[in-house]
Amino acid sequence: MGDVNDKPRRRYSSATRSEGARRTRQAIVATAGALFVERGYAATSLADIATAAGVARPTVFAAFGSKGALLGQVLDQGLAGDDAPVPVAERPWFQPVWSATTPAAVFAAYAEVCLVIGRRAAPLFEAVRRAADDAPEAAQLWATLQDNRRAGARMVVAHAQRLGPLAPHLDADTATDIVWIYNDPAHYAALVSERGWAEDRFRQWLADTMCQTLLGGPS
Incomplete structure (x- = not known):
């Protein structure tokens, strides 16, 4: 004691x-x-x-x-x-995608998400892409990034389809592939960082392009 x-x-x-x-x-x-x-x-x-x-x-x-x-x-x-x-899809800046009430609004909101991610991570994505040629751990991470981007695209397309139809010639799998192409941060790096586009111009281009390709009309 x-x-x-x-x-x-x-x-x-x-x-x-x-x-x-x-x-x-x-x-x-x-x-x-x-x-x-x-x-x-x-x-x-x-x-x-x-x-x-x-x-x-x-x-x-x-x-x-x-x-x-x-x-x-x-x-x-x-x-x-x-x-x-907290997963990306549960972040406050992702919530406008879930609260959208039309397919066009979904893709317009997702264009803003792509802008946010591009602003933050485009140079990091490029660093991983370059490292993937020589470092197995970077190659594995790069493959995971591609899979995750496609999973995100599939999730957004599925939500848009619950609110309305896609363009008549598109199935969900093809639409997912298209969104997967457009959600690549390399687009932000090329158009904003390299070509000097204003972020608002980039966001509007991305929204309009996705809506035109996936729905057959502008955002």
Whole structure:
């Protein structure tokens, strides 16, 4: 039994520790994303990322385990906008797709989603695409990205079909393929980042193009 004069020790705040660890992870992710885009995945080491983020290399390894896992986290946060465990389709900025009341409104709202994702993640997608030629882990991630984009396209097409018909010559599978082509962030990179289109012009072009192709009329 302890001395009656002993005072209880102050409990270390686990919340403070957790927040500090989260901030460290966020700094690592942000730094890694910038370096992967600037230098390329293959030319960027965990030691490079640690130095640029101001942490020790073991800290990076302990937080993510491997460079490939870190690349995956960079992509996840680039797509979602933060590290909250909330799927893209449940994010507030995706909700206008679900609240749309006509197929044209669905594709117009989805054009805005594609704009948001392109703004955040187009350079990261390109970094992964380039890395996929030489790094198996990047190739696997690239394949997953393509599958996820097509799954998202299928989900949007199915929702539009519940609200009204597609163009007469289209079946759901072909419509999904078309949306999968249009939801590629490479379009944002080409037209906005390279050609200098205003974002509003890009969004309207994407909405009109999807509606014309999938429904036979403008958005």
